[in-house]
Amino acid sequence: MAKSVEKAGIGDVPEMHRLINIFADRGEMLARSLSEIYENVRDYVVVREGGRVVACAALHVNWSDLAEIRSVAVAEDKQGQGVGEKMIKACLKDADKLGIPTVFCLTYKPGFFEKLGFSKVDKMELPQKIWNECYRCSKFPNCDEVALICRLDSLAKK
Numbered sequence: 001m002a003k004s005v006e007k008a009g010i011g012d013v014p015e016m017h018r019l020i021n022i023f024a025d026r027g028e029m030l031a032r033s034l035s036e037i038y039e040n041v042r043d044y045v046v047v048r049e050g051g052r053v054v055a056c057a058a059l060h061v062n063w064s065d066l067a068e069i070r071s072v073a074v075a076e077d078k079q080g081q082g083v084g085e086k087m088i089k090a091c092l093k094d095a096d097k098l099g100i101p102t103v104f105c106l107t108y109k110p111g112f113f114e115k116l117g118f119s120k121v122d123k124m125e126l127p128q129k130i131w132n133e134c135y136r137c138s139k140f141p142n143c144d145e146v147a148l149i150c151r152l153d154s155l156a157k158k
């Protein structure tokens, strides 16, 4: 399958917003507003097919040594074809290029991230500074997502 992962452009945002919120409405991931996506558009990668955005994911830098993968969504008819895996690998490569050694995620799909080299951790092990945006989440303080981290040096040795 030749679908490639590319940096998102401004014109992709309405479709990314729609895609993310289809799954957010089902409680599978956190909702994102249009303004949040525009403000962070440089974090996002997309996969396009036939002029349509079929997948997106974001790498958000938190600190000198930590970044988060968030808003990973693959259109239902494109799931199970390696698209999610390609996007996560692109995000990890991006983190590595930036010199960031550790990437984490908060998710309801831990099995997907475990396949890609992430390991579960206690949420309380994550530094407090990542909770800034959690205050705005409707679930706060009862977060039921699972935290996982990926250390890029250990991934390189595999």
Ligand SMILES: CC(C)(COP(=O)(O)OP(=O)(O)OC[C@H]1O[C@@H](n2cnc3c(N)ncnc32)[C@H](O)[C@@H]1OP(=O)(O)O)[C@@H](O)C(=O)NCCC(=O)NCCS
Pocket: 023, 028, 029, 070, 071, 072, 073, 074, 075, 078, 079, 080, 081, 082, 083, 084, 085, 086, 106, 107, 108, 109, 110, 111, 112, 115
């Ligand atoms: C979770 C999601 C991103 C996976 O994307 P995808 O393109 O279907 O996944 P891939 O085809 O790249 O799968 C890569 C590997 O992970 C596995 N995998 C995929 N989803 C999985 C899940 N929910 N649980 C466990 N393993 C999973 C696949 O079987 C595959 O393993 P294999 O190589 O051994 O066959 C996609 O199903 C999705 O968008 N779901 C709705 C939104 C969501 O839940 N986002 C997640 C989190 S923030």
